[in-house]
Amino acid sequence: MSDNQTILEMRNITKTFPGVKALSDVTLEVKRGEIHAICGENGAGKSTLMKVLSGVYPHGTYEGDIVFEGKECTFSSINDSEHAGIVIIHQELALVPLLSIAENIFLGNEQVEKGRINWHKTNAEAAKLLARVGLDENPITPINQIGVGKQQLVEIAKALSKRVKLLILDEPTAALNDTDSAHLLDLLRHLKEQGITSIMISHKLNEITAIADATTVIRDGMTIETIDRGPEMTQERIIKGMVGRELDNLFPEHTPNIGEEIMRVEDWTVLHPTVAGRKVSDSASFDVRAGEIVGIAGLMGAGRTELAMSLFGGAYGRKVSGRLFLHGKEVHLHSVADAIDAGLAYATEDRKRYGLNLIDDIRRNISAASLDKIASNGVVNSNEEIKNAERYRKEMRIKTPTVMNVVGQLSGGNQQKVVLSKWMMTAPEVLILDEPTRGIDVGAKYEIYTIINALADAGKAVVVISSELPELLGICDRIFTLAFGRITGQLPRGEATQESLMKLMTKEREAA
Incomplete structure (x- = not known):
């Protein structure tokens, strides 16, 4: 009783x-x-x-x-x-x-x-x-x-x-x-x-x-x-x-091998899609190099996601202005397809709504952004689709017996691995990861951090947006701070602390 x-x-x-x-x-x-x-x-x-x-x-x-x-x-x-x-x-x-x-x-x-x-x-x-x-x-x-x-x-x-x-x-x-x-x-x-x-x-x-x-x-x-x-x-x-074991370190050890600049953004300004005159990104400038993990820190409403989505082929906002350079050459991306073709990938913060089709299987979710790679004359090669999905299932250690299982039945950490697999299959040069570990447990986070490090080691340029400052401090080589749509500073890993980042993240808009 x-x-x-x-x-x-x-x-x-x-x-x-x-x-x-x-x-x-x-x-x-x-x-x-x-x-x-x-x-x-x-x-x-x-x-x-x-x-x-x-x-x-x-x-x-x-x-x-x-x-x-x-x-x-x-x-x-x-x-x-x-x-x-x-x-x-x-x-x-x-x-x-x-x-x-x-x-x-x-x-x-x-x-x-x-x-x-x-x-x-x-x-x-x-x-x-x-x-x-x-x-x-x-x-x-x-x-x-x-x-x-x-x-x-x-x-x-x-x-x-x-x-x-x-x-x-x-x-x-x-x-x-x-x-x-x-x-x-x-x-x-x-x-x-x-x-x-x-x-x-x-x-x-x-x-x-x-x-x-x-x-x-x-x-x-x-x-x-x-x-x-x-x-x-x-x-x-x-x-x-x-x-079932002690995690002595929440973040895997990583020694970066940073190379040439891959992406540079200059004076990036974006207007809100419905609120007239409101700038969600205000003359923002930042860069990221091969093999580098760059963090973007900002409070809720600072414009982190809006900045990322607008870079990804204008997926957010209107009257986007500024310059985007890839390998030193200016590019103009008018659609998400243009962005993918140019070597950009964007993993959304809301995987359930925008990142995955929860009622479809793992195989189709992984291939969704790369159908041109596995299609001939407009027809998808099912064998190639399954073969690629199986490769990522094993490489990413997605816990599922088969790629034919519905993705909505997976845990949050495994869903996030499917999202990363989808974008890795596009063979991008720049990966923008928006809240890559939101809503997943500490063990799965460690696995995601290991994947991010491996992407950087493969020469990719990785941009990580996160609300968790310890996460940015644990995995990033440099961190840019954003407030009111403006880049307010950047700090190398060795100089960044939660206090120094928060000071820059709360920097008031200067009077005109």
């Missing part, structure tokens, strides 16, 4: 998919009013376990027992778990962009009187909930007019409207900047004071060690251990549990 201090017990949970045992006798115990973290590598079974708990995988599709508030539960759907007070917020937020904040909060739970929605009550109650999560926005504001950090808070307000007792957050800070992440963690502490229990899945171990009262580590679908808050709960201890 669970005691009064225990709000949740999951006992011997086993979940099998065709050919794969995703969870094997997993146990989890969460105390009332605590913040409980769940850690593990991509594919370890964390999200599967939470989908079992929340009824996404209904009772009868798994083995084992769920005991919530002392009662055994048999949830058949998300509605069942929400009625019990368990609310899950997935990594991909379930908000409707064109509806207002208030409409999203009460979607499916409308404030109805006499068969009609009471809009005054809807907006008034939404305002109260927004105040509870510390979001100062008008409830009638459309969701697509607020940032991702604020959208996370709307999701939590939505959970509070359902009288949540246990809040599950799957990678809640993966897409947030440092300020928004800190605000969200403060909110979880505040909810804890109100008696709300939270389960947080996260790869950000510094956040876990800062906020979690207990941390359960899952590896290969099995519970490894639960560590209570205290001297034992260190990032090193969690990493050892996650990967």
Whole structure:
């Protein structure tokens, strides 16, 4: 029997998919009013376990027992778990962009009187909930007019409207900047004071060690251990549990062999596609050489992604001006196809939306940008396509038995390897990698860093955009800083620190 201090017990949970045992006798115990973290590598079974708990995988599709508030539960759907007070917020937020904040909060739970929605009550109650999560926005504001950090808070307000007792957050800070992440963690502490229990899945171990009262580590679908808050709960201890070994260094050793300049950008200016007169890139200039890994650091909204996409054949913005040189020769790229033909590759920060076709197989995703290499008279050679995909599956150590598997079924780290394979198949000279390790675990990150080093060693010019300053400091040879669309400085690896980069990243726009 669970005691009064225990709000949740999951006992011997086993979940099998065709050919794969995703969870094997997993146990989890969460105390009332605590913040409980769940850690593990991509594919370890964390999200599967939470989908079992929340009824996404209904009772009868798994083995084992769920005991919530002392009662055994048999949830058949998300509605069942929400009625019990368990609310899950997935990594991909379930908000409707064109509806207002208030409409999203009460979607499916409308404030109805006499068969009609009471809009005054809807907006008034939404305002109260927004105040509870510390979001100062008008409830009638459309969701697509607020940032991702604020959208996370709307999701939590939505959970509070359902009288949540246990809040599950799957990678809640993966897409947030440092300020928004800190605000969200403060909110979880505040909810804890109100008696709300939270389960947080996260790869950000510094956040876990800062906020979690207990941390359960899952590896290969099995519970490894639960560590209570205290001297034992260190990032090193969690990493050892996650990967089954100690990672003495988070970044692989690398000695660069830097050659001739491959790409140079001069006075690159880009206007926002819809906001008249707003510059998303403002006279930006930088360069990258063969065998060099160059970082671009900037706060959210600085224009990092916009700069990269506009260079990639004008994939973003309008009235792009400035000069782009490859091997000292000026080039004019009018389309993505032009950029690929010129030897550029851009791996997007949003692999699920723009980088991959999640419902297609690995083979077709890898060949998507290089069909001209494996086609004759407009017909793709299927044998060549499979042969190339198999080569990258082995080289990149993509964990899948066959390249005919659907890419959406892979873990985040393996999806990222498919994205890199797709662009490596184009044989680029310049690779622009936008948030290459976002949402993937520490073990998979190490593998991605090793791949990036290998690309540089092969003479490629690599540009890495990242929100994580330790990552840039760990893998880059030089780092440029961006603020308000302008390059505000550059530092060689030996001189760069988090403090020196942050100083340049927050450099105010100079008065005209």
